[in-house]
Amino acid sequence: MSTADTLQGFKRDGRVVIVGASLAGLRAAEALRDEGFTGKLTMIGDELGEPYDRPPLSKQVLTGWVPADGTTLPRRRDIDAEWLLGVPADGLDLANNHVRLADGRTVPFDRMLISTGVRARPWPVEAEAALDGVFVVRTREDAAGLQRAVAAGPSRVLIIGAGFTGSEIASVCRERDIPVTVAELAPSPLVGGLGAMIGEIAADMQRAHGVDLRCGVKVTQLEGDAQGRVRRAHFSDGSTVDADVVVVALGGIRNTEWLRDSGLAVGVWGVACDAGCRAFDLNGLVTDDIFVAGDVARSPNPMYEYRFISLEHWANAVEQAEIAAHNMVSTQANRWPHLSIPTFWSIQFGVNIKSVGVPTYADEVVVTQGSVADHRFVAAYGYQGRVTAAVSFNNAKWLDHYRQLIERAAPFPPPCPTPDQPLDAKPVPVDFPGPTLLAQGATVVVTGHDPGERRVTAMRQHR
Amino acid sequence: MTTTETPDILPRILDYSNRADPYPLYAELRKTPVALQEDGSYVISTYRELSGILHDPHLSSDVRNLTHPMPAMEERATPSFINLDPPEHDRLRRLAMRHFGPPHTPGLVTGMEPDLTAIVAGLIDDFAGKQRIDIVDDFAYPFPVTVICHLLGVPREDEPRFHVWVNAIIDSIDFNPKTDPQEKLDNGVQATKDLRHYLGGLLEQRHGRPGDDLLTRLANDDGPDGRMTDAEIVSTANLLLIAGHETTVNLITNGMLTLLRRPDVLQRLRAEPDLVVRLVEELLRYEPPVHIIPWRAAYSDISVGDTVIPKGSKIMLMLASGSRDPERFHDPDRFDPDRRDNQHLGFGSGIHLCFGGPMARLETQIALTALVRRLADPTLVTDPPPYRPSPVLRGPIHLLVDQN
Numbered sequence: 001m002s003t004a005d006t007l008q009g010f011k012r013d014g015r016v017v018i019v020g021a022s023l024a025g026l027r028a029a030e031a032l033r034d035e036g037f038t039g040k041l042t043m044i045g046d047e048l049g050e051p052y053d054r055p056p057l058s059k060q061v062l063t064g065w066v067p068a069d070g071t072t073l074p075r076r077r078d079i080d081a082e083w084l085l086g087v088p089a090d091g092l093d094l095a096n097n098h099v100r101l102a103d104g105r106t107v108p109f110d111r112m113l114i115s116t117g118v119r120a121r122p123w124p125v126e127a128e129a130a131l132d133g134v135f136v137v138r139t140r141e142d143a144a145g146l147q148r149a150v151a152a153g154p155s156r157v158l159i160i161g162a163g164f165t166g167s168e169i170a171s172v173c174r175e176r177d178i179p180v181t182v183a184e185l186a187p188s189p190l191v192g193g194l195g196a197m198i199g200e201i202a203a204d205m206q207r208a209h210g211v212d213l214r215c216g217v218k219v220t221q222l223e224g225d226a227q228g229r230v231r232r233a234h235f236s237d238g239s240t241v242d243a244d245v246v247v248v249a250l251g252g253i254r255n256t257e258w259l260r261d262s263g264l265a266v267g268v269w270g271v272a273c274d275a276g277c278r279a280f281d282l283n284g285l286v287t288d289d290i291f292v293a294g295d296v297a298r299s300p301n302p303m304y305e306y307r308f309i310s311l312e313h314w315a316n317a318v319e320q321a322e323i324a325a326h327n328m329v330s331t332q333a334n335r336w337p338h339l340s341i342p343t344f345w346s347i348q349f350g351v352n353i354k355s356v357g358v359p360t361y362a363d364e365v366v367v368t369q370g371s372v373a374d375h376r377f378v379a380a381y382g383y384q385g386r387v388t389a390a391v392s393f394n395n396a397k398w399l400d401h402y403r404q405l406i407e408r409a410a411p412f413p414p415p416c417p418t419p420d421q422p423l424d425a426k427p428v429p430v431d432f433p434g435p436t437l438l439a440q441g442a443t444v445v446v447t448g449h450d451p452g453e454r455r456v457t458a459m460r461q462h463r
Numbered sequence: 464m465t466t467t468e469t470p471d472i473l474p475r476i477l478d479y480s481n482r483a484d485p486y487p488l489y490a491e492l493r494k495t496p497v498a499l500q501e502d503g504s505y506v507i508s509t510y511r512e513l514s515g516i517l518h519d520p521h522l523s524s525d526v527r528n529l530t531h532p533m534p535a536m537e538e539r540a541t542p543s544f545i546n547l548d549p550p551e552h553d554r555l556r557r558l559a560m561r562h563f564g565p566p567h568t569p570g571l572v573t574g575m576e577p578d579l580t581a582i583v584a585g586l587i588d589d590f591a592g593k594q595r596i597d598i599v600d601d602f603a604y605p606f607p608v609t610v611i612c613h614l615l616g617v618p619r620e621d622e623p624r625f626h627v628w629v630n631a632i633i634d635s636i637d638f639n640p641k642t643d644p645q646e647k648l649d650n651g652v653q654a655t656k657d658l659r660h661y662l663g664g665l666l667e668q669r670h671g672r673p674g675d676d677l678l679t680r681l682a683n684d685d686g687p688d689g690r691m692t693d694a695e696i697v698s699t700a701n702l703l704l705i706a707g708h709e710t711t712v713n714l715i716t717n718g719m720l721t722l723l724r725r726p727d728v729l730q731r732l733r734a735e736p737d738l739v740v741r742l743v744e745e746l747l748r749y750e751p752p753v754h755i756i757p758w759r760a761a762y763s764d765i766s767v768g769d770t771v772i773p774k775g776s777k778i779m780l781m782l783a784s785g786s787r788d789p790e791r792f793h794d795p796d797r798f799d800p801d802r803r804d805n806q807h808l809g810f811g812s813g814i815h816l817c818f819g820g821p822m823a824r825l826e827t828q829i830a831l832t833a834l835v836r837r838l839a840d841p842t843l844v845t846d847p848p849p850y851r852p853s854p855v856l857r858g859p860i861h862l863l864v865d866q867n
């Protein structure tokens with residue numbers, strides 16, 4: 001039988017399993033059906049209920065504007081799938097092509113998609129994490145709980161970690177006039193994602209909105225009362241803060257443990273795959289049947305020298321899901337690479353922050369348009385003399401232009417002045433904190449060889 | 464990409480004799496995506512290049528950035544935001560938007576739906592007993608004019624006065640010193656002065672009075688950006704009045720003409736009123752009311768493809784040509800209301816994206832649905848109909864229709 005016939009047969013009555021039934025998983029399922037896959041489709045998810053959207057959880061849900069269960073993802077088409085919900089996958093057997101579930105069942109497949117995303121990094125001391133009033137925000141249950149706690153009018157909210165999620169939550173609390181302390185180990189908020197210059201602007205923004213921002217400090221202990229409610233936090237500089245709600249916003253941990261013995265190339269930055277979303281095995285060989293998409297994926301990007309990039313971005317999850325689905329049902333000659341330039345947005349303190357490109361892939365940054373003082377500007381990022389990213393504060397309409405500059409590898413700093421160029425537009429070093437700080441809330445990770453990851457062992461399996 | 468002089472195509476497009484069907488000329492023009500003209504200006508006609516430059520912060524909307532100044536439209540008056548760059552553009556547009564749309568005034572446009580439907584019904588009721596109707600004079604003109612007057616707070620009775628001014632202004636927008644008599648420009652300049660003077664008079668009565676129309680709100684309401692000066696309010700109102708006047712008239716008329724030329728689609732719209740949303744989008748691509756942005760200025764050198772447009776150059780953007788570019792739209796000369804991924808340039812793009820777009824859409828959706836539902840067997844009397852002079856804001860000056 002020719003490969004084309006095999007593929008036709010697979011499209012007609014093959015079996016696809018998707019592990020991780022959220023944004024990337026759902027979009028991949030829809031795309032598979034759009035691509036004409038009529039076989040059996042199984043969705044495995046450890047959460048109960050229909051797939052939902054996460055970005056509103058730290059924004060509209062927290063303000064009470066949208067209820068936590070009001071963020072169900074729209075269904076763009078019927079996917080006619082078997083849903084196995086409320087039970088995690090805990091193993092992958094590549095020799096026999098099946099997924100093992102935690103309850104002992106096995107689910108066979110011809111092709112599989114891994115879209116297990118990330119989970120919130122919990123407070124490291126378990127007893128303290130278990131105190132009443134300590135929250136993380138990743139799931140809709142988390143958000144519902146925090147929303148109730150915030151609506152109850154706490155005397156102070158302490159947020160640990162000033163990445164995007166922590167900063168958004170601080171913003172919502174300030175909108176409701178709740179006293180807020182934000183603790184951040186790095187020198188300023190958002191610095192892991194956007195660098196020192198934007199970090200300072202973000203710090204000014206937080207302070208101007210009355211946030212008690214403490215940078216360069218570590219929270220060392222959460223203290224509870226006799227009822228097991230959190231009451232106070234201790235800092236590395238010896239100070240303390242009394243708070244009855246604590247939000248731990250220390251970034252995420254990629255959900256890859258269940259793949260540990262699968263033989264795939266799996267590490268703390270996710271599951272490595274090629275530009276077409278096909279997973280690599282431990283030996284660096286690309287698999288044919290295993291695909292990866294979303295926050296858990298780590299793939300080489302040609303625009304950024306084929307470095308491996310992990311993104312925790314909504315648009316990336318959608319795009320990779322569509323690419324993976326397409327490649328699952330396509331012949332070699334018809335596969336697509338995922339070439340798009342990343343985009344990300346956030347809303348905090350009345351400012352719409354949007355980025356295009358990979359700001360962490362940069363050595364310099366310059367404000368090209370607008371006014372930093374008004375929190376309305378665009379900043380371009382450059383790496384070794386070419387434009388690699390841009391970030392806008394309340395100025396998103398210009399980003400298409402910067403996307404084109406990135407595509408063209410246009411020179412950095414952009415040479416031509418614009419009508420609203422600030423007078424003192426001079427490139428400054430971008431200055432990102434080291435990888436240990438980065439782990440606490442980065443949304444983009446650019447990795448080369450990482451010695452901290454599991455080593456590649458040469459092994460030859462007889463299948 | 465090649466940049467060569469195309470001495471004859473642009474003048475032919477601007478020539479009135481080609482007004483009824485400029486599209487074959489656009490196709491010709493697109494062979495040179497960035498075409499240098501004899502006078503040193505650049506004409507851009509392909510989708511990719513147009514959408515690129517519309518998002519380019521080096522493109523200026525302010526005439527003061529042209530090396531060779533344009534024939535003066537008006538002296539020393541405050542420009543409206545359409546003719547300004549950031550940050551002034553952003554501030555004025557934001558101040559106007561506060562009263563016109565989200566986030567501060569959500570629901571304004573949708574809230575107008577019952578009124579729009581009633582105005583449309585009234586106009587169509589007047590068709591009763593008439594066998595021959597002029598879609599322009601009897602319908603497509605009075606409808607948006609009533610709406611914009613009401614919205615701004617301009618007395619509808621004054622319409623005959625400002626109609627003359629608006630026509631003179633529109634006429635002079637595409638003034639070409641080579642072919643047009645100076646009189647055309649002078650009329651435009653005088654009309655602008657008169658219209659501003661008139662609006663200034665209305666504004667004076669508004670200070671310190673509560674009220675819901677846009678003039679009153681602009682005169683009295685303070686937001687985080689402060690308040691517009693009187694001169695700024697007058698130029699904003701001037702812009703909205705003209706834009707609210709001309710474009711929607713053309714969109715509705717072009718729409719009706721397109722439907723009359725395609726009875727199958729007309730029948731379908733009658734049976735399937737929900738189709739109107741996509742149909743109007745396709746109309747904005749296929750027969751848009753704004754064909755050309757007649758000038759923009761290169762604030763500094765601008766790279767478009769392989770061409771570098773030097774600082775200070777005049778740039779002409781052929782929006783309607785871009786929306787018919789086969790590199791971007793499949794089978795672009797086909798009117799297809801089922802078209803997907805229809806990111807036309809009908810309202811422009813970038814920071815100057817049409818301010819009144821949501822309202823124009825709603826007006827046209829309501830107008831076309833009502834027309835096809837209530838006109839019994841309409842037939843076109845002359846095809847092509849006579850066109851207005853302007854190649855920039857293009858549309859029929861009359862559209863005669865017989866009904867049974």
Ligand SMILES: Cc1cc2nc3c(=O)[nH]c(=O)nc-3n(C[C@H](O)[C@H](O)[C@H](O)COP(=O)(O)OP(=O)(O)OC[C@H]3O[C@@H](n4cnc5c(N)ncnc54)[C@H](O)[C@@H]3O)c2cc1C
Binds near residue numbers: 055138
């Ligand atoms: C509070 C918050 C705010 C955000 N705001 C923005 C924003 O403003 N802009 C933006 O671009 N992005 C934002 N994001 C990021 C965006 O939500 C993610 O990029 C997106 O959800 C990734 O989708 P995914 O499907 O890859 O992963 P996820 O949404 O994490 O889904 C993975 C799913 O797999 C399940 N799972 C994990 N392990 C297993 C297992 N072993 N077996 C079965 N199921 C498993 C998980 O429970 C989860 O349901 C935000 C995220 C959060 C949490």
